[in-house]
Amino acid sequence: MPFIPHTEQDIQKMLDVIGVSSINDLFDEIPTHLRAKPLTGVPDGLGEMDMMRLLSDRAQQDEGALCFIGAGAYEHHIPAAVWDVTMRGEFLTAYTPYQAEASQGTLQLIYEYQSMICQLTAMDVSNASLYDGASGLAEAVLMSIRANRKSKSKKVLFAGTVHPLYQKVVIDIVSNQGIEIEVMPINPDNLSVDMEALKAYAEEDFAALVIPQPNFFGGLESVDELTDWAQDKGMLVIGLVNPTALALFNPPGDWGQQGADIAVGEGQPLGIPLASGGPYFGFIACKEKLVRQMPGRIIGRTVDLEGKEGFTLTLQAREQHIRRSKATSNICTNQGLAVTAATIYLTLLGSEGLSRVAKSSHHNARQLLLSLSDVDGVTIRTNTAFFHEFVIQLENEKDGFAEAVLGNMAEQGILGGFNLSEYGADLKNCILVCVTEVKTENDLAIYKSALIRAIEEVTGEC
Amino acid sequence: MLIFKKGSQGRFATAQAPKKVAEVADLPAAMLRKKPALLPEVSELQAVRHFTNLSRRNFSIDTQFYPLGSCTMKYNPKGAQRAAALPGFINRHPLAPESHSQGYLACVYDLQNILKEVTGMAGVSLCPMAGAQGEFAGVAMIKAYHESRDDHARTEIIVPEAAHGTNPATAVMCGYKVKEIPVLANGDVDLAALKAAVGPQTAGIMMTNPSTCGVFERQIEEIAKTVHDAGGLLYYDGANLNAILGQVRPGDMGFDVLHMNLHKTFATPHGGGGPGSGPVAVGKRLLPFLPTPIAGCTEGDSGVKSYHWVGQDKLPDSIGRLSAFMGNAGIILRAYIYAVLLGREGLHRVGEFSTLNANYMAVLMKNAGFELAYKDRRATHEFIITLNKQAKNLGVNAMDFAKRLLDYGYHAPTTYFPLLIPECFLIEPTETESIDELEGFVEAMIAIQKEAENSPEIVKGAPVTQPVRRLDDVKAARELDVSYAE
Numbered sequence: 029m030p031f032i033p034h035t036e037q038d039i040q041k042m043l044d045v046i047g048v049s050s051i052n053d054l055f056d057e058i059p060t061h062l063r064a065k066p067l068t069g070v071p072d073g074l075g076e077m078d079m080m081r082l083l084s085d086r087a088q089q090d091e092g093a094l095c096f097i098g099a100g101a102y103e104h105h106i107p108a109a110v111w112d113v114t115m116r117g118e119f120l121t122a123y124t125p126y127q128a129e130a131s132q133g134t135l136q137l138i139y140e141y142q143s144m145i146c147q148l149t150a151m152d153v154s155n156a157s158l159y160d161g162a163s164g165l166a167e168a169v170l171m172s173i174r175a176n177r178k179s180k181s182k183k184v185l186f187a188g189t190v191h192p193l194y195q196k197v198v199i200d201i202v203s204n205q206g207i208e209i210e211v212m213p214i215n216p217d218n219l220s221v222d223m224e225a226l227k228a229y230a231e232e233d234f235a236a237l238v239i240p241q242p243n244f245f246g247g248l249e250s251v252d253e254l255t256d257w258a259q260d261k262g263m264l265v266i267g268l269v270n271p272t273a274l275a276l277f278n279p280p281g282d283w284g285q286q287g288a289d290i291a292v293g294e295g296q297p298l299g300i301p302l303a304s305g306g307p308y309f310g311f312i313a314c315k316e317k318l319v320r321q322m323p324g325r326i327i328g329r330t331v332d333l334e335g336k337e338g339f340t341l342t343l344q345a346r347e348q349h350i351r352r353s354k355a356t357s358n359i360c361t362n363q364g365l366a367v368t369a370a371t372i373y374l375t376l377l378g379s380e381g382l383s384r385v386a387k388s389s390h391h392n393a394r395q396l397l398l399s400l401s402d403v404d405g406v407t408i409r410t411n412t413a414f415f416h417e418f419v420i421q422l423e424n425e426k427d428g429f430a431e432a433v434l435g436n437m438a439e440q441g442i443l444g445g446f447n448l449s450e451y452g453a454d455l456k457n458c459i460l461v462c463v464t465e466v467k468t469e470n471d472l473a474i475y476k477s478a479l480i481r482a483i484e485e486v487t488g489e490c
Numbered sequence: 491m492l493i494f495k496k497g498s499q500g501r502f503a504t505a506q507a508p509k510k511v512a513e514v515a516d517l518p519a520a521m522l523r524k525k526p527a528l529l530p531e532v533s534e535l536q537a538v539r540h541f542t543n544l545s546r547r548n549f550s551i552d553t554q555f556y557p558l559g560s561c562t563m564k565y566n567p568k569g570a571q572r573a574a575a576l577p578g579f580i581n582r583h584p585l586a587p588e589s590h591s592q593g594y595l596a597c598v599y600d601l602q603n604i605l606k607e608v609t610g611m612a613g614v615s616l617c618p619m620a621g622a623q624g625e626f627a628g629v630a631m632i633k634a635y636h637e638s639r640d641d642h643a644r645t646e647i648i649v650p651e652a653a654h655g656t657n658p659a660t661a662v663m664c665g666y667k668v669k670e671i672p673v674l675a676n677g678d679v680d681l682a683a684l685k686a687a688v689g690p691q692t693a694g695i696m697m698t699n700p701s702t703c704g705v706f707e708r709q710i711e712e713i714a715k716t717v718h719d720a721g722g723l724l725y726y727d728g729a730n731l732n733a734i735l736g737q738v739r740p741g742d743m744g745f746d747v748l749h750m751n752l753h754k755t756f757a758t759p760h761g762g763g764g765p766g767s768g769p770v771a772v773g774k775r776l777l778p779f780l781p782t783p784i785a786g787c788t789e790g791d792s793g794v795k796s797y798h799w800v801g802q803d804k805l806p807d808s809i810g811r812l813s814a815f816m817g818n819a820g821i822i823l824r825a826y827i828y829a830v831l832l833g834r835e836g837l838h839r840v841g842e843f844s845t846l847n848a849n850y851m852a853v854l855m856k857n858a859g860f861e862l863a864y865k866d867r868r869a870t871h872e873f874i875i876t877l878n879k880q881a882k883n884l885g886v887n888a889m890d891f892a893k894r895l896l897d898y899g900y901h902a903p904t905t906y907f908p909l910l911i912p913e914c915f916l917i918e919p920t921e922t923e924s925i926d927e928l929e930g931f932v933e934a935m936i937a938i939q940k941e942a943e944n945s946p947e948i949v950k951g952a953p954v955t956q957p958v959r960r961l962d963d964v965k966a967a968r969e970l971d972v973s974y975a976e
Contacts, residue, residue: 030836031565031757032843033924042850042925051842054849055737057706057868062738066834069607073833076569083827086593087578093590097583100814107506109538111575117552118545121566124763126558126904129956130896133547134762140493143974147527153972156763159619162814193814200781200810204630204664248521276514277521294814304594304823305584305815306619307765319970325763329974330966338958342966348622349907353658353668358622360656365761368541375493375537379526380500381507388508394516413517438587446585465508 030073092441094471098417098462099244099446100161100191101305102297104272104385105466106369107376110299114369124361125327128340134364135339138327141371148274148374149267149291150281151313156325156362161268161294162197164310165190165238167323167357168266168292169202169209171314172236174356175289175321178262181233182207187221187254188214189243190268192451210234216454218412219245219419226257236264239288241280242273245460246393246410246417255284264289271311272297272389273415275382281315290314299373300366309363309370320346323357388465389416396463396472403476405483409458416464419448422457424487430457432489436482442475444482493540494974497531505534528976547957548762549901555927559872559904559916560654560702562732562754564844570757570827574820584815588798594819595797598785601826608837609731609748610741611771615780617817624749624768625660625696625727630809631747631772631779632694632723633664638778638807644693644722650679652703652908654729657696666693673910677703677864679713688720698727699743700734700870702908703863704848704916714744723747723776728768731755732920733845733871736838740771747772755840756825767821778807783816843921844871847928851919854932859939863911872918874911881913886942886949888913893960894941894952898934 034042039051048054055063074082095103114120118133125131138156145154158164169184186195188211199209212229215222220243237258241251255265267280267288280288296308314322320343328342348355377385393416400420401408410418422430430447437444448458463472532540549556556563574580582594602614618624629647636644647661651670658668671687672680679697695717699707707713714724726740726748732755740748752758753766760766772780783799790796799816802808829837852873856862863874881887892902892915904916919928941948953959 029839029843030832031567031922032839033922034843034846038925039846042846046846046849046853051846054842054845054868057708058734058738059708059711062711062742064610064737064739064742067607067736067837068834070604070829070834070837073836074830076567076831079569079827079830080573082830083573083597084576086596087573087576089578089593089596090582090586090590091578093586095581095583095586097585099585101584103581103583105506105508107503107534109503109534113538113541113545115571116542116545118548118550119762120571120759121551121563122548122762123556123558123561123563123760127549127892127896127902128961129893129953129958130549130901131547131762132957133544136492136547137541137544137762139972140974142972143492143494144527144529146973146975147529150527159623159765159818160813160815163619163623163812191814193811197811197814200812201626204633206665248518274523275527276517276523278523279527282524301580302583303580304582304591304819306813306818307820309765319972326972328966329971330962330969332959332961334959336958338961340961340963340966342963342970342972348655348659351659352655353662355655355659355662358626358656358659358663359620360622361620361764361766363761363765364763365759366765368762372537372541375530375532375540376503376506376534377529378497378502378531379529381502381504382529383526384507387514390514390517413521415517435587435589438589443583443586443590 093443094441094474095443096461096463096475097443097446099460100294101302102462102464103302103466104297104464106299106301109376110369110372113372114365119368120365125341132339135327137368137371139329139339141367142327144371144374145311145313148271148279149313150279151291152316153319153322154311154313155322156327157367158310158312158324158359159363160306160308160310162194163201164292164312165194165268166198166201168290168312169198171321171323172264172266172290173207175318176235176264179233179235181235183234184209185229185234185237186211187239188212189221189245190238190240191244219409220247220412221249221254223250234263236266238266238268240268241277242270242415245419246414248413248415251283255288259284259286266290266292269293270297271295272382272386275379276386289318295366295370298370300369307363307366309366321356324359325362385465389463392465392467393418393463396475399472399476403480417460417462420459420461424457429486430459432486433482436486437478440478442478444479492974493530493532496536496540499531501531501533503534503537554899554901555923555931556901557903557917557919557931558901559918560729562918562920564757564920565922566757566759567828567831569831570824573827574823579823592797595785597823597826599787599797601822601829602785604829605750605769605771608735609771610739612774613777613780614769614771615784616769616822617781617812618749618768618770619813619818620764620766621729621749621751621768622656622660623812624770625656626663627770627781627809627812628725628747628749629660629664631776632725634779634807634809635723635776636693643690646691647693648687648695650697652701652910653696653698654702654727657727673703677701677705677867678707678709681709681712684713685716688716688722690721692720692722694723694725696725696727698729700730704870704873705864705867706870710743730871733841735841737841741773747776752821752825757828758821758824765818765821767818767825778805779809780805781810781812782808840921847919847921847923848872851917851928851932858932858936863914872916875915876911877913880942884942884946886946888915890949890952891938894938894949895934896953897955900931900934
């Protein structure tokens with residue numbers, strides 16, 4: 029019996045002590061007609077050897093392509109030590125640190141994680157993490173509505189350059205509470221927030237403004253100007269940021285005159301593999317005055333009864349297991365294991381290492397951008413400062429041309445980027461291309477020749 | 491000692507960063523960070539040693555018996571960790587085209603079908619990233635269902651008072667009011683109170699069965715009828731699904747929607763508090779509302795299967811998207827692998843042996859003089875003892891027993907939950923523990939009872955073998971220190 033240690037003698041002894049004649053008798057409180065029939069839809073079990081064969085065959089089907097897709101999930105080098113240590117059973121198979129004395133490892137690690145996130149974002153307080161960047165942004169939106177004392181508005185303003193899937197997730201989560209998201213237009217000339225369009229929102233009452241940095245298209249927004257504009261209107265500012273980029277760019281806490289109020293983002297670039305989209309983790313940090321509106325777990329440093337330093341869950345009065353229907357969120361878990369990996373990653377790289385990762389990624393992306401500028405049929409749409417991700421447009425105006433080109437490149441073993449065609453008429457046959465530090469000069473050359481070949485072949489088929 | 495205090499300026503794990511520091515002259519200077527973030531400055535060995543040593547300050551399933559009630563701390567098979575980390579899985583970009591995702595999609599599709607079968611439901615979505623998000627998705631679907639029928643009067647969700655705190659918190663996140671109903675002394679729901687509570691304002695009821703009282707709700711069919719007759723739907727909180735896996739299915743009990751906790755029932759690791767995974771399963775009525783994306787499959791003439799994503803374009807009434815990509819994929823894979831390893835027979839045994847272990851422990855505890863909260867009821871996969879007498883007569887409460895257990899090398903059971911039983915332990919041994927471990931735990935409890943009678947200060951001063959003694963939680967909240975600064 030897989031993973032069940034009972035011998036026949038064990039079972040007999042246990043049944044005798046309980047005073048029943050069979051295991052089946054233990055279910056005598058369940059009405060007989062409700063008892064399940066054999067689960068015929070489930071196959072027979074496999075041993076580990078056969079399971080590994082099945083799974084290896086499947087994993088191999090998805091292997092081997094050179095990936096230039098970013099769009100919210102980024103391929104970075106992950107030091108071997110990160111997951112070697114993270115996968116230790118003591119981290120992997122522990123649970124929520126309810127018994128603090130027997131969970132000091134996890135608790136101290138999360139305290140260190142919170143400290144690193146505060147440092148990266150230049151904020152005062154971080155929680156122990158949320159599920160992912162998109163759902164984290166939804167929590168940040170809910171938090172801003174609770175926290176904004178100046179405004180009773182249940183509306184939040186979004187830069188149109190926020191990742192479209194994030195916009196979707198936020199709307200799907202918060203609309204259940206009657207909260208509205210208003211999305212500002214994108215300036216098609218530079219794929220950034222249309223600063224002229226701000227005026228249209230000057231008279232309206234919003235609880236917060238969400239500013240992405242870099243934005244979905246890789247471009248850098250005028251965060252200082254936007255922050256001052258929003259705070260001047262009584263809005264809180266939520267900075268949606270890439271943690272790798274924070275090694276290079278002004279952190280949200282330093283935006284504008286007063287700094288953003290909440291920083292949130294996807295933690296995946298910090299040592300978490302792409303792995304089909306999860307588990308990742310969302311980080312969220314805020315100014316100290318907002319801490320009681322923060323959702324999720326927070327770890328505090330304290331002392332034990334002998335005065336020795338120790339770590340414990342704190343401010344639990346915000347949480348569902350105490351406050352029930354009045355909690356700040358229904359969230360129970362954090363993404364503990366992913367946070368463990370990220371903390372080790374940040375420790376190994378340090379500020380200097382992370383900054384080199386950011387610079388090297390951006391350098392590679394810029395090299396590719398420059399090399400594609402002379403490709404026939406390709407226009408570079410990114411024309412402002414950007415970070416490790418940029419937009420190209422295929423000049424052939426045929427519907428589905430970008431999709432066909434990407435399909436052709438995929439057959440050549442290159443995942444050429446994220447197709448933006450669905451995201452606005454102006455983005456027809458546009459592709460979002462990402463390059464990180466893991467790509468070599470040769471990889472970039474392969475990309476270019478694959479793109480040229482794909483355009484030729486697809487054009488020929490038309 | 492904190493990692494921040496172990497470093498020296500300028501030190502880092504040089505093997506791990508790109509060598510060539512490229513120029514970034516194209517970036518505007520005004521946007522560049524002026525003051526570097528204060529991150530640790532240590533060597534690779536220092537980092538490895540620090541975190542390895544931190545790990546040793548944890549209790550875990552791999553090192554200890556961890557009978558945390560309602561959390562299902564069972565063995566997490568190593569094979570599942572190994573297979574989920576195969577390069578093809580670990581390196582797949584979430585937005586990779588379907589042509590480069592057939593292996594992963596096949597696993598997702600197969601798991602959807604297995605979960606449909608074990609729950610007796612019509613459809614499954616694996617999107618929710620945790621149990622609480624599964625609850626959110628489930629209640630959002632109930633709301634979408636009523637609204638699709640133009641039934642806007644349903645503003646209330648009913649929750650039995652013994653429910654997990656997430657249930658009422660979730661109902662509020664979905665814009666509902668919460669109505670709590672009492673639970674009888676025998677652990678069953680107060681049916682009369684339920685009948686009085688339902689009406690045209692009832693959107694649904696959220697229940698766990700077996701309940702958090704560690705007993706099977708015997709009136710479940712009548713509860714289902716009462717709520718359905720009033721036009722409401724039944725939500726099943728899958729926290730305790732381990733108890734009934736292969737024995738009775740939520741779909742057959744009359745539930746319309748449920749979430750599962752794959753990190754409990756399907757043995758994926760708890761990771762120090764996550765990541766989890768909380769798939770939802772629904773009956774026919776709620777199929778159009780499932781969160782997306784979902785894996786679909788078409789079979790060609792030659793029998794070759796081809797897999798694809800079903801998004802909101804194909805499921806327009808879906809409650810939508812819960813994560814940027816598709817949930818906690820790596821956890822979904824591990825749960826699938828667990829189901830592959832166990833198979834039909836193995837899944838059936840989960841319910842059997844988790845129940846056998848809990849009942850055996852309950853009888854041993856009772857025979858040793860401990861008071862069961864529901865002594866006339868059959869235990870399920872977990873059971874409750876109350877240490878109320880010890881607290882009153884000896885001044886040694888459940889928290890003291892819990893802390894002393896740590897000294898005996900056992901993680902404490904869930905304490906002070908459910909809230910309606912004073913000084914309680916909710917004990918869940920799971921099916922993967924051997925009889926020796928169960929007996930060892932009971933012996934430790936007997937020894938602590940003797941200590942409580944003869945020298946209570948030992949129990950009240952526990953733990954003494956852990957890295958720290960009891961912590962000052964009041965100081966932690968009053969003098970908030972949640973981030974290190976120099």
